[in-house]
Amino acid sequence: MAIKICVFDAYGTLFDVASAARRAADEPGRDALRAVWQDLARDWRLKQLEYSWLRAAAGRHCSFWQVTQDGLDWALEACGLQADKSLRERLLALYWELQAYPEVPRMLATLKERGFATAILSNGSPDMLDGAVSSAGVGASLDAVLSVEDVGVFKPATPVYDMVGARFGCAPDEVLFVSSNGWDAAAAAGYGFVTAWVNRAGAPTDRLWAAPHHILHDLTPIPEIAANA
Incomplete structure (x- = not known):
C-alpha cells in the first residue's frame, strides 16, 4: 500500500535533545558545564532512555518528565555538578524549549x-x-x-x-x-x-x-x- x-x-x-545543555553551557557563569556539556547531554539522554525501558519491563510506568529528571540527576552527578541546583533547574527549563x-x-x-x-x-x-x-x-x-x-x-x-x-x-x-x-x-x-x-x-x-x-x-x-x- x-x-x-x-x-x-x-x-x-x-x-535536538542536546540543545538544552549546549544553550546552558553558552550562558555566562557556566564554566564548569562548558567543559563537560557534551558528556552531560549524552549521559542525560542515555539514562532517560534506559529508565524508560526499565520501567516498561518492570511495569513501573511514570511520566516521561520523571525519567527526564532522573536521567539528568544521574548525569549531573557523573559530571560532578550535582551540587549546582540552579544549573539543574535551568537545564530542566530549557528542556521545555528544545x-x-x-x-x-x-x-x-x-x-x-x-x-x-x-x-x-x-x-x-x-x-x-x-x-x-x-x-x-x-x-x-x-x-x-x-x-x-x-x-x-x-x-x-x-x-x-x-x-x-x-x-x-x-x-x-x-x-x-x-x-x-x-x-x-x-x-x-x-x-x-x-x-x-x-x-x-x-x-x-x-x-x-x-x-x-x-x-x-x-x-x-x-x-x-x-x-x-
Whole structure:
C-alpha cells in the first residue's frame, strides 16, 4: 500500500535533545558545564532512555518528565555538578524549549503540501510535547501529537504503535515511521510500519528482531521516501 501518514518520534528526531545543555553551557557563569556539556547531554539522554525501558519491563510506568529528571540527576552527578541546583533547574527549563533540527520545518511543510498526514508518536508526556511543538513552531504542520501516557507504557511496547492505527484508521504498511533511535525504528519495522532511522551519529545498526527500511543522515529525504515507498 502507499504511504498515507508520516509519524515521527519527537526527542532526538524532530527536537535536538542536546540543545538544552549546549544553550546552558553558552550562558555566562557556566564554566564548569562548558567543559563537560557534551558528556552531560549524552549521559542525560542515555539514562532517560534506559529508565524508560526499565520501567516498561518492570511495569513501573511514570511520566516521561520523571525519567527526564532522573536521567539528568544521574548525569549531573557523573559530571560532578550535582551540587549546582540552579544549573539543574535551568537545564530542566530549557528542556521545555528544545530547538528543532534545521531541516524540520521545511520537511514537515513539504509533507503537508504533498497531502500526507503527519503526527508525533512519543514517550513524552502531553505537556512536554506541547511545549516542544510550540517552541519549535511546527504545530501547524502536525495533524496529531500522540503520547504514550494514553496507554501507560513506553516504547517499544506494541500498544504504543497501535495508537497510530487507532487515531488514523490506517493499516501499518500505510505508515512511514521515523525515529532517531535505531531500536525504535527497528521495533516499528517489526510491527509492520515502513521505517526510517535518522542516524545522525553514524552509529552501528542495533541487532534486534527487525531492522529499519531506510537509514538517513538527516530528515531532508523524508518527503521523497514517503512518496516512493
